Amino acid sequence: MTTSQSSVTHRAPWNKGRLTGQKPPLKLSEIWAIRTRLQLTANTRDLAMFNLAIDSKLRACDLIRLRVQDVSVGSQVGMRATVMQQKTHRPVQFEITGQTRECLQNWIRARGLSCGDFLFPSRLRSSPHLSTRQYARLVHRWVASIGLDTSAYGTHSIRRTKVSLIYRRTRNLRAVQLLLGHTKLESTVRYLGIEVDDALEIAEQTEV
Secondary structure, three states: OOHHHHHHHOOOOOOOOOOOOOOOOOOHHHHHHHHHHHHHOOOHHHHHHHHHHHHHOOOHHHHOOOEHHHHEEOOEEOOEEEEEOOOOOOEEEEEOOHHHHHHHHHHHHHHOOOOOOEOOOOOOOOOOOOOHHHHHHHHHHHHHHOOOOHHHOOHHHHHHHHHHHHHHHHOOHHHHHHHHOOOOHHHHHHHHOHHHHHHHHHHHOOOO
16 A cells, blocks of 8 residues: 555544534524623623624624724714625625614724724734634634533524524514525525424424
8 A cells, every 4th residue: 555545544534523514503592691791891892793793694704894884874883784795796784783883883982993994903913804713713702701612603603693583583584585695595595404493393393
């Protein structure tokens, strides 16, 4: 056996020791637990980012590139915003709830940001805004702060959180598709994993 053949034979699987599959969304109680932790530590930036990430349902690459002017109307944070998605090059609109607007306003004021500035500047000189890797680390820090397994959660957990709650309450798949900015309904079904979840829910309610 050659050296190259040996290395291929003994190469460990890429997912060895890792949890694979879709990252679960946060539960409502977990959202509030993280918010409380961030409030107690007076982490103005992370609280604003966490709340906006939940509200906006944006991919990490779109969230980190937001500028102040994307969420503001004049000197005030607006109730809604529209962003061009980097992946699909299609616009998506999202709501900004009252508590998120207040947190964003506090962060913008504390950091002294102006309209053209990135909403979440990087602390590294090599990057003008937070990177997706830095954002992923923050997500892990948030979930770890309330005792969750960091390997089970990721940035898509945050993106899926609010739409999962909306779907559970309304069963309106078309609304969720629009909120996520998906072009195909099938993509939304796969993203939420609702076929499997719905089947399990029906099975749990059926006694034999």
